[in-house]
Amino acid sequence: MQLYNTLSADERAQLIEQAGQKRLTLSFYAYANIQDPQKFRDDLFIEWNRLDALGRTYVAHEGINAQMSVPAENFEAFRETLEVYDFMKGIRLNVAVEQDDLSFLKLTVKVRKKIVADGLDDATFDVTNKGIHLKAQEFNELLEDPDTIVVDFRNHYESEIGRFKNAITPDVDTFRESLPIIEQQLAAHKEDKKLLMYCTGGIRCEKASAFFKHKGFKNVFQLEGGIIEYTRQVKAENLESKFIGKNFVFDHRLGERITDDIIANCHQCGKPCDTHINCANEGCHLLFIQCDECAEKMHGCCSDRCMEIIQLPVEEQKKLRQGVQKGNLIFKKGKSSALTFKKERNIFEEVKPVRVAKVTEIRKKKQTERKILVGKGQHYFTKASVAQFLIEQKQLNMGDEIIIQGPTTGEERMVLHSMKVNGKEATKAVEGDKVTFEVPFRIRLSDQLFVTEKI
Template identity: 70%
Template sequence: MQLYNTLSAKERAALIEEAGKDRLTISFYKYAHIGNPQILRNYLYLGWDALEVLGRIYIAREGVNAQLSVPAENFEAFKNFLDSVSFLENVRLNIAIEQDNMSFLKLKVKVRHKIVADGLKDDSFDVTDKGIHVGAARFNELIEDPDTVLVDMRNHYESEIGHFKNAVTPDVDTFRDSLDLIEEQLKEHKEDKNLVMYCTGGIRCEKASAYYKHKGFKKVYQLEGGIIEYTRQVRQENLENKFLGKNFVFDHRRGERISEDVISNCHQCGKPCDTHVNCANEACHLLFIQCDDCAKKMDDCCSDACKEVHSLPLEEQKKLRRGKEVSNKIFKKGRSEVLKFKK
């Protein structure tokens, strides 16, 4: 019985192109109390593999977090399969604003300690005791209230290319960093201010809402479905869009355009740009913002040193990488010293 992916990304891409089927990129999450994540993991893998689902799915005792794609013709079967799992019945599915058949090229279903890496060692709060969910219309009303503090619960490289007007955008590398920072900044307003949070699809601010309720905040709200669902509702209901720029996404696309505003700059030349790329030097792979001109000039690399390595024959590059750990610069997400115009 096959319970893991056996095809390379290149082989899968060729099959997708050959099939010629439109695929839907979807994300969803659900906090729940799961007794045996491994059993659920195997059940989901077998069911989804049969439906040609591709993506990255994490399962833990606290719930499920999924980013995936599925052939459009299999969507109803996929939805029916989800509904067969009691706690996933009628789970909200965030369908991507912009579609790309190559958004995911492998099916990876992994058991993790948590579905959101939060670094918390506090197990005394219930992640299912969440704040108040609000849709786009109510969200727009709330963030105009002078008694509201609007907080972006994403990391700096995400908010750098797009965020809501007047949002607090913590300059942090991890979700865990933002939890303490926001609590410290708002500790005098646990009773009187509306704490309104948003993130990409809702999963991080839902955990944050439970955490802040546990910490004594009285008026805790979150944007239901995150930026993805907000954008869908704004367009469907003809509401005012208060989001500026791009929404960073964690797949091959790296971003969805929500408004025409370009609020960030190329990390190499400084011109307006909001296109994230990974350094073409596989030993670096740094995520940063690069314009087309710099991409051409730098051969898709983040530095002259990486450009020099990337120009070597592939076998020479492999020899240089052999026996070395992957550079941790990738986790700096644009903070590398080689970038002159980083945030």
């Protein structure tokens, strides 16, 4: 019985590409009283592994907090694995605004003391006495109320690339740091102001709203489902998005665009940019914002020293980082001496509209591709230099860019300009068809046939 991930990230990425499945990135959480978190964890892992679900999940006596990648065709089956538990019946699954089949490459389910590290003693206050939940339209309306103070309960690297207009954005590395800071700074407004809070998916506000009510704040409101659900409702109801920029996410994507506003800057040259990367030096892995020009110049590194290190032999790099614990240091980008461009922030000045750097063309991710497995090698006709493949799934079309890949063949690319299907000239082949076409190299029975798709 498999209870832990056994494949490397590279191996998993290859399997995903070969499967050619569309995947959905989603998140959810639920507070509950879980008597045996370890058994709960093991049961989830077994069910999710069976469905080829990947992601990062924390379970504790207090509930579950999950960010997942699930094959689209297994979405309902995945939901069923949750709804067998009474506390997750009808649970909202926050589906990501932007999709990436490689958002997660491992299935990790961990037992923790808490599903969010908030530093609070839950026994000292009523965690169920939460703030009033608001939908997108209600949230927009309350934002316009002059008696409203809106607070972002995410960390500095999240709010730097996207936030609600006029929001207070604590310059903190962790959620637990923001709670006492906000309490102290807003102590004079416990009764005369409406405290409006938000986070990525809603889980941090569930605890924060109860904490602030316990501390005497009379009018506490929270964005239901966080930024992710807000964006879904804005699109579905054709509302104005009061959130500007990008929503930071904790997976391979590191962000999903909400509006075409760029409110951040490259940490190396200062030009408008909101693309997060991790330093290419595995011994550093610092999270920071880097534009295309700096990425090319610095080879994806945060400093000259890291650029020197990545040119060393792999074994030497491993020796350099042996025994070095980075942990949360990778998130301290705004405080790293390696970065030359930083902004001083005073978040508790009188709240003013955010100054947005509008650009005519928003920098997009470099175009990547997906390899979709469609067939396998059947025969090679030596004299004619013709390869034959059996189409096992999807379809093959004239004009497709194809990849023929195998242990001996390696990876060969070509565009399909002509082919025969079951012995006749044709422009399309489907499952069960035998396809032949000329190739400038020998294929083998172990070779696989892929089509490429730009994403």
